[in-house]
Amino acid sequence: GAGVSQSPSNKVTEKGKDVELRCDPISGHTALYWYRQRLGQGLEFLIYFQGNSAPDKSGLPSDRFSAERTGESVSTLTIQRTQQEDSAVYLCASSLAAVSYEQYFGPGTRLTVT
Amino acid sequence: DQQVKQNSPSLSVQEGRISILNCDYTNSMFDYFLWYKKYPAEGPTFLISISSIKDKNEDGRFTVFLNKSAKHLSLHIVPSQPGDSAVYFCAASAIGNQFYFGTGTSLTVIP
Numbered sequence: 001g002a003g004v005s006q007s008p009s010n011k012v013t014e015k016g017k018d019v020e021l022r023c024d025p026i027s028g029h030t031a032l033y034w035y036r037q038r039l040g041q042g043l044e045f046l047i048y049f050q051g052n053s054a055p056d057k058s059g060l061p062s063d064r065f066s067a068e069r070t071g072e073s074v075s076t077l078t079i080q081r082t083q084q085e086d087s088a089v090y091l092c093a094s095s096l097a098a099v100s101y102e103q104y105f106g107p108g109t110r111l112t113v114t
Numbered sequence: 115d116q117q118v119k120q121n122s123p124s125l126s127v128q129e130g131r132i133s134i135l136n137c138d139y140t141n142s143m144f145d146y147f148l149w150y151k152k153y154p155a156e157g158p159t160f161l162i163s164i165s166s167i168k169d170k171n172e173d174g175r176f177t178v179f180l181n182k183s184a185k186h187l188s189l190h191i192v193p194s195q196p197g198d199s200a201v202y203f204c205a206a207s208a209i210g211n212q213f214y215f216g217t218g219t220s221l222t223v224i225p
Contacts (some may be wrong), residue, residue, distance in 0.1 A: 024160075042215045101148065102148070103213070105157030
């Protein structure tokens, strides 16, 4: 595929459960970003991976949130003990950070915590 | 603390007229700015960018203007088309990687 893909597209979970969201970036893109967009709000930066450097986790809202990336490929965002305020669209983006600032976004995962 | 602000949540424009979307920022260290367009149920798509060494960048019907002293940028779309109806986000970065996004402006182009 040519673009960034994310799965699942929709996830409904009960409060207190853990969820894993997956992102497949564009092949060859060294940078990967996670954002979240809550209803009526802008995109909120969560975490950034660049090659083998330590990730920039400064946007993670709490220690219930974590993310991993395997080399320069797939990334998973994990939310433990989900809360209703975690309900949002989670967007992943990738870029050729060394060449361009342009970020290519996936379609997002809509997470609903009931 | 919202470092990038889009104060107009929505805008309606007649087809063929100019659409002007505005964005303000607070961090004087921001040196790179982008505009993204987002359709419902899709991720944002890159539209146009500008670096702080320039005050204007043009790409077809889209022009971005940057006023560093006012910490303000704007996106002009002319002529506006119904297919331009979407939510537009501006984003800014200080060191090239972490971007701060505005809350978006929903543009409706009326045929």
